[in-house]
Amino acid sequence: MRFPVLVEVRLRPGISDPAGATIQRALPALGFDGVGDVRVGKAIRFTVEAADEDAAAKLVDELCQRMLANPVIEDTEVTIG
Numbered sequence: 001m002r003f004p005v006l007v008e009v010r011l012r013p014g015i016s017d018p019a020g021a022t023i024q025r026a027l028p029a030l031g032f033d034g035v036g037d038v039r040v041g042k043a044i045r046f047t048v049e050a051a052d053e054d055a056a057a058k059l060v061d062e063l064c065q066r067m068l069a070n071p072v073i074e075d076t077e078v079t080i081g
Helices: 018-026 053-068
Strands: 001-009 041-051 076-081
Touching: 018 076, 041 053, 041 076
Parallel strands: none
Antiparallel strands: 001 041, 001 076
């Protein structure tokens, strides 16, 4: 079976986010007051072939740990289906 996957990767709380800080500093000049706590991440979409959803989840978890994210400084949120 083929499963659509969305992996969202974000820096862990407490890890400096220079891109988020740059965006946050620019927002008031663009007329967007009151926006705060800006954090930047990445979204990765793909499909995976697996016997069932549990097998797909295990495969995606390994993929996240080994390639898509740095588990020391990043958290991942996976949506399958």
